[in-house]
Amino acid sequence: xxxxxxxxxxxxxxxxxxxxxxxxxxxxxxxxxxxxxxxxxxxxxxxxxxxxxxxxxxxxxxxxxxxxxxxxxxxxxxxxxxxxxxxxxxxxxxxxxxxxxxxxxxxxxxxxxxxxxxxxxxxxxxxxxxxxxxxxxxxxxxxxxxxxxxxxxxxxxxxxxxxxxxxxxxxxxxxxxxxxxxxxxxxxxxxxxxxxxxxxxxxxxxxxxxxxxxxxxxxxxxxxxxxxxxxxxxxxxxxxxxxxxxxxxxxxxxxxxxxxxxxxxxxxxxxxxxxxxxxxxxxxxxxxx
Amino acid sequence: xxxxxxxxxxxxxxxxxxxxxxxxxxxxxxxxxxxxxxxxxxxxxxxxxxxxxxxxxxxxxxxxxxxxxxxxxxxxxxxxxxxxxxxxxxxxxxxxxxxxxxxxxxxxxxxxxxxxxxxxxxxxxxxxxxxxxxxxxxxxxxxxxxxxxxxxxxxxxx
Numbered sequence: 001x002x003x004x005x006x007x008x009x010x011x012x013x014x015x016x017x018x019x020x021x022x023x024x025x026x027x028x029x030x031x032x033x034x035x036x037x038x039x040x041x042x043x044x045x046x047x048x049x050x051x052x053x054x055x056x057x058x059x060x061x062x063x064x065x066x067x068x069x070x071x072x073x074x075x076x077x078x079x080x081x082x083x084x085x086x087x088x089x090x091x092x093x094x095x096x097x098x099x100x101x102x103x104x105x106x107x108x109x110x111x112x113x114x115x116x117x118x119x120x121x122x123x124x125x126x127x128x129x130x131x132x133x134x135x136x137x138x139x140x141x142x143x144x145x146x147x148x149x150x151x152x153x154x155x156x157x158x159x160x161x162x163x164x165x166x167x168x169x170x171x172x173x174x175x176x177x178x179x180x181x182x183x184x185x186x187x188x189x190x191x192x193x194x195x196x197x198x199x200x201x202x203x204x205x206x207x208x209x210x211x212x213x214x215x216x217x218x219x220x221x222x223x224x225x226x227x228x229x230x231x232x233x234x235x236x237x238x239x240x241x242x243x244x245x246x247x248x249x250x251x252x253x254x255x256x257x258x259x260x261x262x263x264x265x266x267x268x269x270x271x272x273x274x275x276x277x278x279x280x281x282x283x284x285x286x287x288x289x
Numbered sequence: 290x291x292x293x294x295x296x297x298x299x300x301x302x303x304x305x306x307x308x309x310x311x312x313x314x315x316x317x318x319x320x321x322x323x324x325x326x327x328x329x330x331x332x333x334x335x336x337x338x339x340x341x342x343x344x345x346x347x348x349x350x351x352x353x354x355x356x357x358x359x360x361x362x363x364x365x366x367x368x369x370x371x372x373x374x375x376x377x378x379x380x381x382x383x384x385x386x387x388x389x390x391x392x393x394x395x396x397x398x399x400x401x402x403x404x405x406x407x408x409x410x411x412x413x414x415x416x417x418x419x420x421x422x423x424x425x426x427x428x429x430x431x432x433x434x435x436x437x438x439x440x441x442x443x444x445x446x447x
Contacts, residue, residue, distance in 0.1 A: 011417060011432035014439065019346055020416050047342050049439035053411060054345050059303035065316055070294055073323045077290070148295050223402055245400050272400070272437070 004036040013039070017046045174253045177203050177212050184212070187265055189285035195219055198285045202229075202265045203253070211240055211256040211265075218248055218284060221269065228270040230278050231262035240265070242274050264288050290327065300341070301348045307412045308352035318355055322348040353414035403438035406431055 007013075015021050016029040033040040061069075177184050184203040191198035199216040213229060221227065227243040240256045247254040268275075269282040301322060306315040326344050333343050399407070409420040417435065421428040 011428075011436070014410075014432065014435045015417060017439070018410050018417075019350055044338075045443040046436070046439045047338055049442035050411065051339070051342055051345070052442040053407060053439075054304050054349075055300055057303040057307055057412075058299040059306055060299045061302040061316070061319070062312070065302075065319075066294065066298070069298075069316060069320045069323065070291060072320050073290060073327070076324045077327045145291075148292060152295055226400075244398065246398075 004032065004039050007032055007036075008039060008042050013043050013046055016043065017050055173255075174212075177210075177253065180205075183207065184210075185289060187287045187289050189265060189267065189287035191285055192283050195284045200267065200285050202287070204259070204262070204265070204289065206261075209258040209260050211259050212253045213243065213247060213256050214253050215243070215247055215250045217250065218267075221248065224272055225269050226272045226274065227267055227284070228274050228278070229256050230266050230268065231259040232264040232266065233260075233262050237266075237278050238262070239274065239276070242270075243267075262289065290323070293326075294323065297341075297344060300345065304345055304412075305348050305352040308349065308414065309355055314355065315352075318348065318352045322351050325351065349411075356414060398441055399438055403434050403441075406434040407438050410435060 012021070012025070012029055016026060021029065029043070033043050184205050187202040187204055189200045189202060198218050200218065201214045201216070203212040203214065204210070211229075211231070218227065227248050229240040229243065231238045231240045238259060240259055244254060246252065264286065266278070266286040267284050268278045268280070269284060270279060298319065302315060302319055305318045305322070306312065309315050309318060322344075326347055329347075333340065405424065406420060409415045409423060410417065413420075415423060417431050418428055421431040424431065
């Protein structure tokens, strides 16, 4: 089985990303990925897909859990000691900040000699400085915690904005299509005798070749099937794209493939992914421009 | 570790919770996962994939071990999986959260059969052949659905 295409089809890669494989089989997949860039690409696409799926199911743990889990984790891995985390940097800072005083004390004591007054003064200064540092340290820690919280909030707002912007652009585009009767011609697609209830509309711009589809009602699909839109140009069928599940249920406009010229639009039921030629006896709606 | 928690806990907890279906068990698994990630971070190989994939896989495997150990799988039928997903979505706070939009968008992109397969494989810990048996489908169909669904998801982020 030296054909990489066959290997991609074998389902091994899915097992790999889902972690179903034995270490030996994993090594085999990695070996294929190293030899064939196509296999590697496919693998990366699958991994990215799972990542999206995982991220889409993100669920913020209850706030109280944070403290419990973190302290339990720290109890097992030892106190936060890695220099990379801000919490861990703190003790170092405190030591270095109090260094001048530590150094000052022994120097001051022998110089004073006859009196311990200097030493006492230095100790008091040291003590005060330690207390001050401890205070500063705890404030600093609080500040850095709220900074992390704020950064998280900000990231969330940013991604919300992004999603909203995308939806806004889509909506604006749909509005533009609906508000330009000169540019977009409305083609009503009526149900064929077998599906008299079915009803949809195509908005077609001849000058820009754009096609939008708006479903009013379509019969539910059997498993493994998908609606496909066709443009008929001088009797010849041209694939105008597949309807997403959302469009088929009448959720909104969907932009279909660009069509240079057409006199008729029609929709058929095809196996998921579409067909090269329409299966005529499954024609659900049809309409002339 | 604190930073790591703030950054990844929602994603990891989401995956774990949906596998073990119990908050307090999910907390145990999350904790176990964080310790494991911390202790084996040296073995993470950047050439083999993204850090996110790696940490999610560790968490997911621990969660699956957990349900296997208590032989939870027999009862985890397709129906209960679907039920619990809907229940969780309704139970979650109604404050505005982008990850929920993401979920909705994904639900729209995938046909129900594809979602069912991915849910079984990813959150049910089923192998492809077990999923085929559970759904009464040929193995080939399960493989095709899984691949098409994952590639569709990947396209969403490009």
